[in-house]
Amino acid sequence: MxxxxxxxxxxxxxxxxxxxxxxxxxxxxxGPLFPIGIAVAAGGLGSQVSQDIDNSVIGVAISPEEADILLATRLRLSRSLGSKSMPELVVLRDFSKKEADIIAKLDSEKSLTAILSGTLAAPVLTGSERDVKRWQGKITLLAETALSQPAMVDVETRFIGQTSSSxxxxxxxxxxxxxxxxxxxxxxxxxxxxxxxxxxxxxxxxxxxxxxxxxxxxxxxxxxxxxxxxxxxxxxxxxxxxxxxxxxxxxxxxxxxxxxxxxxxxxxxxxxxxxxxxxxxxxxxxxxxxxxxxxxxxxxxxxxxxxxxxxxxxxxxxxxxxxxxxxxxxxxxxxxxxxxxxxxxxxxxxxxxxxxxxxxxxxxxxxxxxxxxxxxxxxxxxxxxxxxxxxxxxxxxxx
Structure with a gap:
């Protein structure tokens, strides 16, 4: 040997x-000049993986009546705008709206990107800065469409360091x-x-x-x-x-x-x-x-x-x-x-x-x-x- x-x-x-x-x-x-060109040309190979990675789920912690209205509104908008244009909503039943409980829920649930609390007229979106800024506009659209009377909705944002999902x-x-x-x-x-x-x-x-x-x-x-x-x-x-x-x-x-x-x-x-x-x-x-x-x-x-x-x-x-x-x-x-x-x-x-x-x-x-x-x-x-x-x-x- x-x-x-x-x-x-x-x-x-x-x-x-x-x-x-x-x-x-x-x-x-x-040699790196060639793989750089190949990498740029093959940039679409990971599209399916990117979709799996970026499957955003927002928890809804509002009253049951308003949550049902919001889900129906999301379904209606998804049909007209496309299912990928709207985040997936999951209703959190019997969930406290305290900020500490919301942060703890985000840290413990890897599937949740952010949590929507408050009311439809005054929604509060809590999550990482990247996720909140990404979905703030869509949540505003959902809330304004869900209200029976058209009104301007101002979504309050609360940032936390980093969620488990992000x-x-x-x-x-x-x-x-x-x-x-x-x-x-x-x-x-x-x-x-x-x-x-x-x-x-x-x-x-x-x-x-x-x-x-x-x-x-x-x-x-x-x-x-x-x-x-x-x-x-x-x-x-x-x-x-x-x-x-x-x-x-x-x-x-x-x-x-x-x-x-x-x-x-x-x-x-x-x-x-x-x-x-x-x-x-x-x-x-x-x-x-x-x-x-x-x-x-x-x-x-x-x-x-x-x-x-x-x-x-x-x-x-x-x-x-x-x-x-x-x-x-x-x-x-x-x-x-x-x-x-x-x-x-x-x-x-x-x-x-x-x-x-x-x-x-x-x-x-x-x-x-x-x-x-x-x-x-x-x-x-x-x-x-x-x-x-x-x-x-x-x-x-x-x-």
């Missing part, structure tokens, strides 16, 4: 140095952004592992290395060298992005904070990107072991790329289904696990689950690497049990 690690380090250092100090690495650093919505936005960044970086960078291996197979360099170093060490070294190159590129891109953001300025406190906090979330982003890269890269190594030409590489890698998109869609659609079977499947399936777990980091503050997930992903990466080595030995080096049987058969038959 120690010798394998040492040999892998030698291969990783060789490949990393050759890539970093090559002329083409500069053009590689220009906090959950912000965390979901962070989870959505984290997954999008991971999938873009992984799909752009992991394919370089495949091209590197096929190039050395064509030049017969890989066979020379295999004669002196165990194949496991070669594959590990190449995989971690490409990961190191990817992390260097990400560091450069992040530095440039932060520099531009600081120069432009902005309200950094308005960024939705993940459940684990920004420092830990940043560390987990690095870990889960590394694991997603290693998982996909090890799979590409297996493809490179079977391919002999560039055309075969393109043919074999296309299903993997499409499969990676399906994996991303699986984890992306499971963001709003935390704890449900489809979300657990995304967490346990190795290739979608990094994306599903980074979404959990944005929504859940317990850290032990991330340790288990990283160990599980690392074990599966080693399994794929081992399988890729077996394929390489059989298809390229012509070694292994199948190759020995074929050689024995040829000696016996004289063919």
């Amino acid at each position: 120690i010798e394998t690690i040492r040999a892998a380090y030698v291969i990783a250092r060789r490949d990393f140095t050759a890539i970093i100090f090559s002329k083409s690495f500069f053009f590689f650093l220009l 906090s959950e919505r912000n965390q979901l936005m962070t989870a959505q952004a984290g997954q999008a960044i991971l999938i873009l970086l992984t799909m752009i960078l992991a394919g370089m592992v495949l091209s590197n291996l096929v190039e050395e197979k064509t030049n017969k360099i890989i066979e020379i290395l295999a004669a002196a170093i165990p194949m496991d060490a070669i594959f590990l070294g190449k995989l971690f060298a490409m990961l190191g190159m990817a992390l260097v590129g990400i560091t450069v891109w992040s530095t440039m992005g932060l520099t531009v953001a600081l120069l432009v300025g902005g309200n950094w406190s308005a960024l939705p904070s993940p459940a684990v906090g920004w420092p830990i979330f940043g560390v987990l982003m690095i870990f889960y990107f590394s694991m997603a890269y290693l998982l996909l890269g090890s799979l590409f190594l297996g493809i490179g072991a079977m391919a002999t030409t560039v055309r075969e590489v393109q043919t074999l890698s296309m299903p993997v790329t499409m499969g990676q998109l399906l994996v991303f869609f699986l984890s992306y659609s499971a963001i709003t289904k935390l704890g449900e079977p489809v979300e657990w499947f995304a967490v346990l399936f190795p290739f979608s696990s990094p994306f599903a777990m980074i979404a959990r980091a944005a929504q859940m503050d317990n850290l032990w689950q991330h340790g288990l997930a990283l160990i599980w992903q690392a074990i599966f990466t080693m399994i794929i690497i081992r399988f890729s080595v077996m394929l390489f030995r059989r298809n390229v080096m012509k070694s292994g049990q199948a190759a020995r049987k074929k050689s024995l058969f040829a000696r016996v038959t004289g063919k």
Whole structure:
């Protein structure tokens, strides 16, 4: 094991140095220009998730008679203006209208965005500043329409720090952004592992290395060298992005904070990107072991790329289904696990689950690497049990 690690380090250092100090690495650093264009073009992919996240529910704590009138008015306006134009109303029966009770209710009920109290003639809307300002105009329209005699209604607003609903919505936005960044970086960078291996197979360099170093060490070294190159590129891109953001300025406190906090979330982003890269890269190594030409590489890698998109869609659609079977499947399936777990980091503050997930992903990466080595030995080096049987058969038959 120690010798394998040492040999892998030698291969990783060789490949990393050759890539970093090559002329083409500069053009590689220009890569973010393309994913930015792709991200803008694909901005509509999360429309359904955004609708799930922004499903606003306002609790109604007014007299039963006025509540029934308000519900009927909301139904009538929804038919003419559209169901999404009006917030969903839920009547809170036998509920105190005291401000302390209203705040406690908002904190305890994650489904509630705000609470409407008072009367139709003098309504009071309580909630976070963002939610109250968003729905103040619609509540005014509802109250004015519900009154038998047209009158100007002035909605009194009461702001609280942050409701559970708005906090959950912000965390979901962070989870959505984290997954999008991971999938873009992984799909752009992991394919370089495949091209590197096929190039050395064509030049017969890989066979020379295999004669002196165990194949496991070669594959590990190449995989971690490409990961190191990817992390260097990400560091450069992040530095440039932060520099531009600081120069432009902005309200950094308005960024939705993940459940684990920004420092830990940043560390987990690095870990889960590394694991997603290693998982996909090890799979590409297996493809490179079977391919002999560039055309075969393109043919074999296309299903993997499409499969990676399906994996991303699986984890992306499971963001709003935390704890449900489809979300657990995304967490346990190795290739979608990094994306599903980074979404959990944005929504859940317990850290032990991330340790288990990283160990599980690392074990599966080693399994794929081992399988890729077996394929390489059989298809390229012509070694292994199948190759020995074929050689024995040829000696016996004289063919």
